[in-house]
Amino acid sequence: MKKNKQQLKKQIQKRSAIIDAAIKTFSLKGFHQTKISEIAKHAEVADGTVYLYFKNKDELLMVAFDEIINEKLNIIKSKIDTDTTSLRKLLHFFKLHVKLFTEEPHLARFLSIELRQSSEFYQKYPEFKPLEKYTNFLEKLCQDTIQEGNIKPFDTKALAIIFYGTMDFLLLEWATGNQNFSLSKMEKKIVDILTNGLRIYSS
Amino acid sequence: MKKNKQQLKKQIQKRSAIIDAAIKTFSLKGFHQTKISEIAKHAEVADGTVYLYFKNKDELLMVAFDEIINEKLNIIKSKIDTDTTSLRKLLHFFKLHVKLFTEEPHLARFLSIELRQSSEFYQKYPEFKPLEKYTNFLEKLCQDTIQEGNIKPFDTKALAIIFYGTMDFLLLEWATGNQNFSLSKMEKKIVDILTNGLRIYSS
Amino acid sequence: MKKNKQQLKKQIQKRSAIIDAAIKTFSLKGFHQTKISEIAKHAEVADGTVYLYFKNKDELLMVAFDEIINEKLNIIKSKIDTDTTSLRKLLHFFKLHVKLFTEEPHLARFLSIELRQSSEFYQKYPEFKPLEKYTNFLEKLCQDTIQEGNIKPFDTKALAIIFYGTMDFLLLEWATGNQNFSLSKMEKKIVDILTNGLRIYSS
Amino acid sequence: MKKNKQQLKKQIQKRSAIIDAAIKTFSLKGFHQTKISEIAKHAEVADGTVYLYFKNKDELLMVAFDEIINEKLNIIKSKIDTDTTSLRKLLHFFKLHVKLFTEEPHLARFLSIELRQSSEFYQKYPEFKPLEKYTNFLEKLCQDTIQEGNIKPFDTKALAIIFYGTMDFLLLEWATGNQNFSLSKMEKKIVDILTNGLRIYSS
C-alpha cells in the first residue's frame, strides 16, 4: 500500500531526525547535561515521541554512537579503498580518523569523552561495545599489512590497541585543549614514529 | 600542643578516608550514580562532614584523581629509580602502570573510565588537567632515553601520547571486558612493538 | 477546538488550586516553614506540577499575594461603587478591608504577617510592590474626597499611609492576639478618630 | 571574690557583643539569611558559645528585638521628658521614632520587616509581644494628653493603633523604597493630619 510506504518513510525520517538531534546535543553539552526535551525540540517532535522510537535515553546514546561510528567508518572505508597497499590504507585511516573528527570538534569530544560512559553503563549493557567494528577493521588492516610483508608480524590485536589508543588520546588532548600543539604536525610525527617503528625495512 | 597534633592527625585520617571511599564508590558506580551519602557512609562520617573537607562533589572527584595520580606516580618513580638506563625506566613505567592499576581493578576503571567523565568537567574547570604531571614525567623519560641514545630522536610529546594512549586504551579494553585477552601477554606484545619500533638499533 | 478549551479550563483550575493551597499553607505555617510538597498535596497535584505553573517557590508567593490583593480590591471596588460620596467610599473601604480579611483569618495573617516576610524578598525582587495597586486606589479615593470638599486638602499620600498603616496594624494586633479587643468596636473608634480628628479645639 | 566579678563582667560583655552582632546581622541580611556562625564571628566568639548565652536562634532574635525596643524607648523617654505637655510629648515621640530608625536604615528594616515573624513564630512563642511596652507607652501618652484636655476623649487603644500603624507603615514604605518621598515632609504632613483631623466641618 502506498499509504503505508509513505508513513514508513516519514517514520524513518523522524527516527533519523531524533538521532541527529541527539548526536548534536550530546556532543555539545554532554550526556548528563542533555535533556530529552531538548533533543525532541531540535528534532521537531514531542517529548513522548522519542520514546516511540527509543526505549530510553541510554539506548538513544548507544544508537547515536553506533551511527557516528558506522558513518565515519564507511567514509573511511570508501576513501582508503583506492590505496594500493594495506600499509597505505592503515596510515590513511589514521589521518582520516583525525581529520573527520577534528573537522567537527563536537564529534571529537563525543568520541574521546562521552564515549567513555560510567562503569555502571558497561555493567548495565554488556553488549555495549561501541568501538568493536572500528577496532576490528583496524586489526584487519594490520593483518593485511603484515601479510603483504610491510610490517613485522606483530600481534594484530596489540597493534590495533596501539593505533586506536594513540588516535584516541591525541584527540582527547586536542579536544580538551590540554596541549598547545599543532594537530597536523603532531599527527605526522606520530605516524612517523609508528611507521618507522613498525616497518620491516625500518633500518 | 599535643591536643592540636592529635586533632590534626585525626583530620588528616578523616580526609583520607573520605577520598578512599570516594574513589571506591566512583569507580564502582560512576560519578553521577554515586551519592555523597554513600561515600560518607563508607568513610564512616556524616554527610555534612564531607563538605568540611571538600567544597562539593566535583572537587572531591578532582582531588581523588589527583591523589591517585600522585600516589601511583610516586610509587612508579621510586621503583624505576634503580633502573640503569632511561629506556629501562620507560619500559618499566609501562609495566608498572598496567600492574598498579590492574592490581586494583576499581582503579583501572577509575582511570580509564571515570577520568573521562563528560565534557561538562573540562568546560567547567579549564584548569582540570589531571594527567599533566603524569604525561610530563613520561615525556621527560622519553627525552632522557633519546639523550642516552637508546631511541631515535623522535618528538617527545608524540612519544608520550603514543605511550599514554596505548596504556590507557589497553586498560579500558581490559576494564570493560571488551576483549578476551591475557593482559600480561598483551602487555609484552605491545612493549615489544613499541621498543622494536623505537630503538635506534632496531635493525 | 473543544479539546483545547477543556484542557485550558483544567489548567486554569489547577493553577488556581495551587494558588489557593499556597495561600492557605503559607498563612498557616509561614513561608519558610511551608514545603512545596505540602502545597502540592493540598492542591492534589504532584510536586513537579507546581513547577509547570510557577518558576519557583518565591514566584508562587508573589503571585499569591497579587491574586489576593487583586481579588479583594475588586470586591471592595464593586461594593463601594454604589456609595454616593467619596468620603463614604473611603470609610466603607476601611470597613470592608477589615471585614474581608478577618472573615478569613488566614488571609489576615497572610497580609499582615507573611507579606512582610523578610527583607530578602524586597532586596531580591525590587519590582515586588504588592500593595502598590491597593494604596494607589486608596490615595485616589482621598483625592476624590478632597475634590468633593469633604475632607480638608491634606496630602493624599500621607492620608493613604495613615489609612493603610492603621488598617494593617489593626489586623496584625488582631491576628497575633496581642490585644484583647472587640475588632468591630475598635474599627468604629478608629474611623471616628480619623474623621473627627484629634484636637479639642479643632473647630 | 574579685575573680568572679571579673568573670561575670566578661560574660556580660560577651553576651552584649553577641546581641549587638545579632542585631547588625539580622538587620542587614534578614533572619533566615543570617547564620549563627556569622553572628559568632562578628562577636568574636565560637559558634558554640552563642548557645551558652541563648537557647537558640529564635531566642536570640527575640532578645535582639527587646534590646532595640528598650534602647530606643529609653532614648525617646529621656528626650521627651522636658516637653511641657503630653500632646507635645506625643508628637515628639512620633518624630523621634522616625528619626531614630531612619538614622540607622538597617534598624528601620529590622523594625518594619523582620519584626513580623512568621505565623508559626507567634504560635510557638505566645509570649512574644515585642511591641507591647512600646505601644503601652504610646497609649499612656494618649491618656495623659486626654486628661490634660488637649485631645478629645477618644479610645486610647485606638489612638495607639493609629499612631503606631502609621509610623510603622511610613517606615516600611521608606525602607523598601516603594515610594519616592521626602521623609521629613511626609512626617510633618502626617502629624498635621492626625492633629487637625479630616473633616472640613469637624465642629
Add this chain to the structure above:
DNA sequence: GATGAATGAGGTTTCATTCAT
C-alpha cells in the same frame, strides 16, 4: 566556661518517563 569539628535532618527542583487524549 569556651571551643569548633562533627552531625544529620530536611527541602527545592529537575527531568526521564508515562499515559490520557
Add this chain to the structure above:
DNA sequence: TATGAATGAAACCTCATTCAT
C-alpha cells in the same frame, strides 16, 4: 501514531545545634 501535561523519585548541600576536648 503523536502529543505534551503530569508525574514523583531522587540527592546535593546547608546550617542550627551538639558535645568531646
